[in-house]
Amino acid sequence: MSKNLILRIASAAVLVPIILALLFQANYTVFASFISMIGALAGFEYSAIVLGRKGFLSRFYFALLSGLVAASVAFFPVFHYGPLIILGLIPVAGPMAFMFDTNNNDKSSRNAAFLSAGTLYCGGLVGFIGLVFASPDNGRFWVLTLLAGTFMGDTAAYAFGKLFGRHKLAPRLSPGKTWEGSLGGVVGTTAAVAICKFFFLPELDWIEVPLLSAPLSLFCQVGDLAESMLKRAFGVKDSGKIIPGHGGLLDRIDALLFGAPVVFLFTLLT
């Protein structure tokens, strides 16, 4: 077993119980605050990809705005004005942060656009996990379903890819991915959703299992590719190194980011 794999398993062994404890012991306020903090951390990592590791002040500002965006979504049930304020704040705060910062209009514009887009990507999407938690019935188990569906999909995609992978999926975005792995992802996500349905979500019909897992798996996989595209564009391999053996936070949650609004929409519609 490689040293990295041991680290990976050790990290998971520490983190998974902490996350489960938070998920099942914390009340809504604590959980939503935790999610906002994750949004800020993700924003801090994203800013390193886009701006480089220098410019701590800009990166801090970026993280702060990401955290605010995450909070506006996660706390939406108690403060309906949050996302509205964000829609006024971000497109103004983005350009203002950079327009007097560099000597290059091209770079300033690019930084401003990536800041505005990035706070939505890191903060807004993460915030939906808090919103799923707040859903009237069984919110905690819906979050569990989201987490399990995403991570089992990821793992199954990796395993299927290793075993049967032949046909490249999107060589430019992520050269290792294959259609066989992608199919494995659908299988893994569906299995996870089915298990969650069986044990925790009796209100879910069996027919709804594929209706949820198909779009969930699709968006998770697209989310994974989207982060790869971003990293490749900026010539970065890992988004960070906050989780030993796993790389950065964004590398771990890239699929989750696109999956969260899907599960929220599903809980809203059913």
Add this chain to the structure above:
Amino acid sequence: MSKNLILRIASAAVLVPIILALLFQANYTVFASFISMIGALAGFEYSAIVLGRKGFLSRFYFALLSGLVAASVAFFPVFHYGPLIILGLIPVAGPMAFMFDTNNNDKSSRNAAFLSAGTLYCGGLVGFIGLVFASPDNGRFWVLTLLAGTFMGDTAAYAFGKLFGRHKLAPRLSPGKTWEGSLGGVVGTTAAVAICKFFFLPELDWIEVPLLSAPLSLFCQVGDLAESMLKRAFGVKDSGKIIPGHGGLLDRIDALLFGAPVVFLFTLLT
């Protein structure tokens, strides 16, 4: 008188009565729909700056999303979920639009970021005009104050700059601007707000006139510079040519975009 100035005046002579008629005759639904349409148009123009004039499908998609963002803000009083949905939609729709589109990760990422940021810039900020219209007392006159404050500020800045301009304000972003012109902008905006207060907004105290006009003028001028930065970054002179003599729609509303959330916040707090 140059041909361009005649065109400019003629356009204004046609457009101003139409806008005033809309402002004072249309009901909230019609006005908010009009604003959403302006958001879509602005998005269509913005996309030409960022993507070039080819790629009609991408540009249409961009305009559609911008219009949706504008509508989510303008119709917030009747549908509180709008901005929340936008925060889930835009960061997913941005990357998905471009990740399979080009053969270049750098370009795809950049386009995705500018799409996400641009729909907020064009749509989100324009939407606040609709929100100001909806404010419980005198919404129509608040919009009039916003419009008058912005355009009188613009005009006074231009005149002061021509007459007294000496010290460059931000040569990289917009070489023609001077500190003297900027001061003129504050004077123009303050005069406009004072006139609107005197005739239409008795509930505004005199002391509140500078409290509104100072931030309004500041944000309008920053908004003007932000659009200049964007155009310069992409080597574009006018954002479009939809208004004869005035250039593009974005060129006309760039200051208004940053001013709209300021007036909304002011009406909310007073």
